[in-house]
Amino acid sequence: MPSVRKSLFTAVLVSATALSPLAASAETITGALAKAYQYNSTLNSSRAGVRVTDESVAIAKSGWRPTITGSANIDYTNTRQANGGGNSKLTSGSYGIQINQSLFDGFQTRNNVAAAESQVKASVESLRNT
Numbered sequence: 001m002p003s004v005r006k007s008l009f010t011a012v013l014v015s016a017t018a019l020s021p022l023a024a025s026a027e028t029i030t031g032a033l034a035k036a037y038q039y040n041s042t043l044n045s046s047r048a049g050v051r052v053t054d055e056s057v058a059i060a061k062s063g064w065r066p067t068i069t070g071s072a073n074i075d076y077t078n079t080r081q082a083n084g085g086g087n088s089k090l091t092s093g094s095y096g097i098q099i100n101q102s103l104f105d106g107f108q109t110r111n112n113v114a115a116a117e118s119q120v121k122a123s124v125e126s127l128r129n130t
Contacts, residue, residue, distance in 0.1 A: 046127045053123040060116040063109030066101040
């Protein structure tokens with residue numbers, strides 16, 4: 001009986017010694033979130049949707065900026081004179097730049113910006129629920 005007890009004690013001691021260097025490895029919450037951001041396609045598509053919605057704020061703010069338009073025109077006329085008088089060539093051109101700045105648009109731009117920012121907040125919360 002003592003040899004069974006001794007061999008059992010030896011087996012427990014050897015297994016405890018052999019398994020002690022193997023520490024349990026747990027992933028940190030930061031690492032788990034990083035992997036989720038990297039590999040979860042649903043999460044990535046939702047994040048892309050938030051970025052697209054965020055661009056609507058910049059588009060709405062463009063209502064406060066001036067608009068600039070430009071134009072250019074070149075005309076070439078070649079007229080043959082009567083009685084063999086030769087040809088008359090005329091080249092004319094024009095160009096122009098126009099700048100328009102809205103002074104008051106009935107609070108349309110302000111409301112568009114507020115609506116766009118609200119949509120961004122809603123999409124962020126939707127992402128948070130994903």
